[in-house]
Amino acid sequence: MTPKIFVDQLGTSHSFVTSPKRIISLVPSQTELLCDLGLESKIVGITKFCVHPYSLKSTIKAVGGTKKVHYEKIRLLQPDIIICNKEENTKEIVTELQKICPVWVTDIITIEDNFKMISDFGQLFNCRIEAKKWNDKIAFAWNDFKLFIKDFPVxxxxxxxxxxxxxxxxxxxxxxxxxxxxxxxxxxxxxxxxxxxxxxxxxxxxxxxxxxxxxxxxxxxxxxxxxxxxxxxxxxxxxxxxxxxxxxxxxxxxxxxxxxxxx
Incomplete structure (x- = not known):
């Protein structure tokens, strides 16, 4: 099979022949998103701060925090991909994790960045329909809130x-x-x-x-x-x-x- 190329929000290219099946997430908010996209069964490792959904803490192995991780625990879980974030995880952590498997790094400053991350996950993990549903729901709520707030003073x-x-x-x-x-x-x-x-x-x-x-x-x-x-x-x-x-x-x-x- 011909590998597919995906590019994360730092511009790093990643090549996958099939969609990653074993995911480690080192970002609590992105762990929640992965679950909401229907990918909970593919998550094999999380941080101790990944508290949503609550059930994860009792079913999925914690591999540290966001700023300090246990590399050997991560290696033993044999992940296909590790999800990080530019702000949450240090460059040193990402560099070390890249010795284990591909590390996908998000960079979220704006709401538009958030839409892009969700779309990227939809492509990467072959859940495009769920990703589009979430982006549509968020876009609707965003536009509704802008109408709500438009006359409020600064x-x-x-x-x-x-x-x-x-x-x-x-x-x-x-x-x-x-x-x-x-x-x-x-x-x-x-x-x-x-x-x-x-x-x-x-x-x-x-x-x-x-x-x-x-x-x-x-x-x-x-x-x-x-x-x-x-x-x-x-x-x-x-x-x-x-x-x-x-x-x-x-x-x-x-x-x-x-x-x-x-x-």
Missing amino acids: KKVAYFIWKDPFMVAGSGTFIDELLKLNHFENCYSNRGRYPEIKLQNMALENNPDLVFLSSEPYPFQEKHVYEINENAPQAKTILVDGEMFSWHGSRLLKAFAYFKQLH
């Missing part, structure tokens, strides 16, 4: 992802893309992707209307709201679901409904 927001040191989401991130879609002006869009900030300077330098404390990667809780309020008393501080703002893939469909509730 508000300045600081989106926190980490504590000690405090870090926020900046520009060139999927989070920033979804903030803009929600008519939120990112206070830290001029500071790089994930800048460290000094909490005591936030009100003076940026004066946000809203402060979002994400549930991941750092699990902000109610007790942290008071610390933020002391430094930015003019802003309304809200605990938000980090999966809705940072998970790409099929999770985006649920995110649009969540954003409506948030507003």
Whole structure:
């Protein structure tokens, strides 16, 4: 059989004679997408952070996290392909994994990138119909949300992802893309992707209307709201679901409904 050539979102070409049958996913949101595309039975390895669907944790072997993986466990699973993401997994991890089998790397900054990833998976894993269904559902919800949000005023927001040191989401991130879609002006869009900030300077330098404390990667809780309020008393501080703002893939469909509730 003649091999088929597929190109991932970093421009790397991959050659497969048949569709990959043994998949390891090192990206939680993409693990969820693979399952939603009907590929759960082909997944042989996941990260300890792959929590959706919940049943995976008891049936599929964990091979580490997103930043630190167990290469020997991965090798013993004899994967046909390993799914990574430019932001979630380091270049060093990808390079080492390439010694085991082809590594497919996604790069998701925009919603259009998300559509492309789903289409790519449809081609790669021979599930084009399911991929098109998901893209159609997401496109419908996206257009519906744009109509919902079109008359909402723009508000300045600081989106926190980490504590000690405090870090926020900046520009060139999927989070920033979804903030803009929600008519939120990112206070830290001029500071790089994930800048460290000094909490005591936030009100003076940026004066946000809203402060979002994400549930991941750092699990902000109610007790942290008071610390933020002391430094930015003019802003309304809200605990938000980090999966809705940072998970790409099929999770985006649920995110649009969540954003409506948030507003």
